[in-house]
Amino acid sequence: MTLQVPYQLFKYERFKTNPVRVGNLTIGGNSPIVLQSMCNTSTSDVKASVAQAKEIFNAGGEMIRYTVIHQKDAEALREIREELNKDGYNQPIVADVHFNAELANIAAKYVEKVRINPGNFIDKRAKFETKEYTDIKWNEELLKVEKKLVELIHICKENKTALRIGTNHGSLSDRIMSRYGNTVEGMVEATMEFLRICKKENFEHVVVSLKSSNVKVMVTAYRNIVSVMHKENMHYPLHLGVTEAGNGLSGRIKSAAGIGALLNDGLGDTIRVSLTENPSREIPVAQSIIKHFANRNDKATAQPTDIKYDPFSISQRTIETSTDIQTKHPAVVIDLRHLEEINECDIEALGYKKSSDKWEPSRRAAEYAFANTTKINTFAPEGFKFLYESYLDGKPCKRTAPILTRAEYLKLYKLTRLKEKWVYLRLNELTDEMVGILNDDNHVVIILETTHPHGTADQRSFFMHMAQHNLKHPVIIKRNYVEEDATQMAIKAAADIAPLLTDGFGNGIWLTNPFITDAKIVHEISFEILQATRARSTSTEFIACPSCGRTQFDIEKVLEEVKDRTKHLYHLKIGVMGCLVNGPGEMADADYGYVGAAKDKVSLYKGKTQVRKNIPAANAVDELIDLIKTNGDWIDK
Template identity: 45%
Template sequence: MKPYCTSLTEYSRFVTREVSIGDVKLGGNNPIRVQSMTTTDTMNTIATVEQSIRMIEAGCELVRITAPSKNEAENLANIKKELRARGYNTPLVADIHFTPNAAEIAARIVEKVRVNPGNYADKKKFELIDYTDADYNEELERIREKFTPLVNVCKEYGTALRIGTNHGSLSDRIMSRYGDTPLGMVESAMEFLRICEDNNFRNIVISMKASNTQVMVQAYRLLVATMIENNMNYPLHLGVTEAGDGEDGRIKSAVGIGTLLEDGLGDTIRVSLTEEPEFEIPVAKALVEPYNNRSETQTPIPTIATYPINPYEYTRRTTHATVNIGERNVPRVIVDAHNLSIDSHVKLFRVGYNYSVPLDKWNIADMACDYLYVGNQSIPFEIPGTLGIIQDYSVWEQKEQHYPLFSFVDYIKSEKRSSELNFVECTLPDILHETFSVLKDDSTVVVVLKSNNTHTMAELRCAIAQLLTMQSSIPVIVKYNGYGLTNEQLQLHASTTFGGLLLDGLGDGVWIESNAEHNQKFHNETMFGILQATRTRISKTEYISCPSCGRTLFDLQETTANIRSRTSHLKGVKIGIMGCIVNGPGEMADADYGYVGSGVGKISLYKGKEVIKKNIASENAVDELIQLIKDGGDWVDVPLEI
C-alpha cells in the first residue's frame, strides 16, 4: 500500500513546506489555520469590508473573496485599502473561476489567489472525448500557455496560489481519461502543479474538495501519496464542498475534515456552511483544537505491521450477521439510556418511537434507533417489534428482544449467555490478548469496541485491523466516549471518530456513551447524521447546498430553509441548491435534483446534470422543483402521524 500519512497509529502531522501568505505562514510547523469566504457582492466595498471584519474578529486567519470578473478583481484593491485603513492586516484570497485575466489582476493585489483547474482553462460541456496521447499532450500545452502568465505574476508579486480541485467541476478532458474519480481529481491538480514547478514556483497550497465525503477523503489521501512519490510536500487546504446548514453541515464537515486531521493531514481548513461566514469559524476552531497537543497526550498504540485496508477505495469489512448486525445489514444505531428512567411509552419518543394510545400502535420514524441500552433497568411495557433492548448481563431478563452486555472478562467467565446475541465490550488490549480466540469465531458475539486514548480513532482502527489480520468476521459496534463533552464538542468529535472508520468500511454500528440524562434525542440524531454523511445508511433527504458568496443570485439561506421545510421527508433523495452557475450543475456532484441560480431572480432546475427548466421566476421555483420531483417519480406525501 502506498503510504499517505506519517503513521497510522502515532499522531504526527505530515510535514509540508512552509508557504507565505502575506504575514501568515502556512504549513511546516505552523498551527492549522482556519479561514472562510465572504458572501457579499464584491463590488460593494463597505459591505465586504464589514463582513470581513466580523469574520476576522471571530478568528478567521484568511479571508477569501470571489472575483468572477475583471471588475471584481480590480475592486479587491479598494477592499484591501479600506481593511488596512481600519487596522486589519489579515491576508486576502481571490477566488477565481473561468477568468484568467481576473486572476492575473487579483494576483497583483491580494496575498493569495485560488484557481480551479477544472475551469481555469477549460470549458465544461459534459462531453466524453476519446483523446489520443498526442491530442491530450496538445491540450496540456494549451493549458500551460493559459496558466503560466498567472504563475509568473505570482512569482513577481510574492503571491501565494491555491490549486483547488473540485470533484463536481472536473474538466471534460480529465473526465474522459480518468473518469469521475479521486484519481481524476489528483491528476487535475498535478497537471497545474507540474507547470508551477517547471517555472520554479512553489508558493502553493492544494485542495481536493467534494460534497461526497468518501470521494473527498480518498482524493486527499491519494494526492499525498502521489506527492510523496514525486518528492513533493505542498500544504493542504481541507474542506467538504456544499456541506449544507445546521447540524447536517457540521457533521458532514467533521466527517470529511476530521478524518484527515486524525491522520495528520491538513494545514488549513474551511468549514463550508450555508450560514453567515463568521458562524463557520467557531466550528473550524473546535475541529482543529484537539490537534494542538495531540502528540503529547496520546497513549502509544502498537504499530500495524501490514495494513489490510485499501484507503483509496471504499470496501466494507466482511462480517457475518448476528441477528440484524453485520454482513449486509446497514450500520446499527445504539442509544445509551442507562441514566434515563424508561418507565413509560413516551420516553421512547426521543429515539424515534411514537406510541398511539387510542390505536395501541407504534409509529416508527426513519431515524428510530435499533437498540436501546438501559443498563440495569427493566422495561415495564411492551416494546416495538423493531427495537432491541440491551441490559447489563447481571440483570439480563432473557426475554424476547432483550440482549446482555458483558465486559470481555465477564463473557469469558459467564455461563449465562444469549443463544442469539451477546454484546461484549472490548478494547485493543483485549483483542490482542491470547484469550480473545474464544470470541473470534463465536457467531453470537458482537464486539462493542471502545477506547479512552486521546487518539481514539487510530486505536479503534488498529483494533479492527487486528481482527482483519486474524481473519475474524465478528461484527463490531464502535462506541464513542462522550463523557464531559458539550453537545457541540460531542457532535464534531464523534463525527471525526466514527467517520474515520466508517469511510473505510469499518464498523457495523455506532454507540455514543454518555451520562447525560436527557440527551438521547441529540445522540440519536447525531449518529444517524454521521451514517448519512458517510453514506453508509441513508435515513433522510440530503441537501448539497453551497455556502453563499458574492456570486450568489438569491437568498441562499432562506431558499435552503424553504426547500428543506417542504422536502425533508423524502428519504434518500439528494437535492442540490446552488447560488450560481459556477457551483452547478457540476458542483452538485451526484444530486438527484438541482436548484441553481441562473440570473437575478431566475432559477434553472436540473434532474441529475441535465437542465430541465431554464430561467424560471424565483417566486415560482420551489413549486416547480417539487413538481419536477413528482414528475421524476421520487415524491411521496408527508406521512400522517398516528
C-alpha cells in the same frame, strides 16, 4: 499504480509539508493550522466586502476569500486591501477565480493568494460529454494549460503571491472525465497536471485542495494526492474542506466528519468550514475542530504486524455473524441508563410511532437502547432490543441481549443458549486467548471502546488486529463524551467516528454523555453522522453551497424552505446552489437541483440536465416540488 501511506496511521503527527508564506501568515511546515472563510458579498461592493471581512476576522478568521467574476471585482481587490490595511486588518485576502485566467492575472497583483480551479482554468464549463483524446491531442491541451499557468506563475513570483490549486469533484473538465471519469483518480490527475507545471517552474508557493460534497470521496481524494505528491517528491500544504456542507447541525457534522477524518491522519494545514450561513459563523466551528486535535502530538497506539487496510479506496469490512444485528447498514444504540423506568415517550424518542397495538419505525429508528432498569411500561418494537449489563438473573428474555465485560464473557462464552451477547473490548484486551475464543464463537457483537488520547487511531488499530486474525464479528464503535454543549459533542463525535465509517469500519455507533441525556439529541447526532458519511441514508441529502458574491437570492431562506418541504425524501439528493458558474458541477451527483440563474431567476435541474430555465424565484420551490412529482420521485409525508 501502487500507493504508499506516507503519513502516520497509529500515531498523531502532523504530516510535514513545505511552509508557504501567504502575506503575514505561513501555511504548512510547523505552523499552526490556519482558519479561513469566504465573503458572500459582491466583491465590487467595497464597503460591504470590507465590513464582512472585519466581521470574519473579529470572529477569529485568519484569512478570507473573495469571488472574482468580472474585471471590476478584480480591480476592487486593491481598494479592499487598502481599506483593510488602513483599519489595522492586515490578514491575507484571497481571490477566487473561475473560467477566466486573465482575471487571475489581475487579482494576483493585489492579493496575497489566488485560487484557481484546474477544471475551469482554461476549459469551459463541463458538459459531461465523453470525447476521445489521442495522446497528441491530450498533450496539445496540456500545453495550452501550461502556457496560461506559467503566465500566472510569473505574475505571482513578481508580487510574492501564493497560489492554490483547488480541484473540486463537481467541476472536473470534460477532458479529464473523458479519460478518468468523475472519480478520485480524475481529481488527483487534474491537480497533478498543474502541480507538475509549478514544480517545473520552480514555484513552491502553492497550496492544494481536492474538495467534494461527498465526505468519502473528499477523504479518499486527499489521501491519494498526498501519496502521489510524495512519490513525485512534492510536499505542498493542504487546504481542507467539504464543499456544500449545508447548514445547522447537519452542516457542522458533515464538515467535522470530512475535515476531522484527515486531521486524524495528521493531514491538513488550513481549513475552511463551508456553511450556508453568515460566513462569520463558520469560524467557531473550525476552531472547535482544531481544538479537538490539540495536545495529541506523538500519541501512539499499538500497530498490527500485518496491515490489511487500503486508505486509498472505498470498501466495506466483511462480517460473518449469527447474531441479529443488521448487516446492511450500521445500527444505532441510544443510552437510556439514566432512566429509572421506560415509558412510551422514551420509545418515541428513539424514532418510533405508536399505531394501535404496534410500533411503527421511522427511517431513523434506533435498533438498540441500553437500559439500567427492568421497569419497562410498554412493549418493545419489532426488531428492537434492550441491552443490559447484567443478564437478568441469567435467563434469556425476549428482545434483550446481555452486555458482558471481557472477564464475564470468558466465564460465560460456553453457554450456547446465549444466542447473542455483546462484549466490551479494547485493543489491549484482544489477547491471543481472546482471539482463539472469538474464532469459535460467532454469537458475539463487540463493543469497541477507547480511552486513548488518539482514540480514532486506537480503534482503527483494533479493526486491523481483527483483520490480522481473520475475526469477522460485528463491531459497535462506542465513544464517551463529557460535553455540556450538544453541538460541541456532535463536532467531536463526527471527527472521531467518521474516519472509521468512511474506511468501512463499524456496524453501529453508541454515543454517551452524562451531561446530555435527552435521547432525541443523541439520536439526531448519531443519525446525522451516519448520513454525513453515507454509511446510512435516512433523510434527504442536501447539497447546499455557502454562497459567495455570485449569489443573487437569499440562499439561507431558500435552503430552509426546501429542507422543510423535502426532508422526508430520504431516497433523493437535492442541491441548492447560488449560481450557474459552479452550481451544476458541484451538485453533479444530485437528483434535483435549484440553481440561481440571475436576479430573481432560478433554473431547475434533473440530474445534470437543466429542465426549467429562468423561472421566477418566488415560484421556484413550488416548481421544484412539481418537478419531483412529475418525475415520480415524490413521496407523501
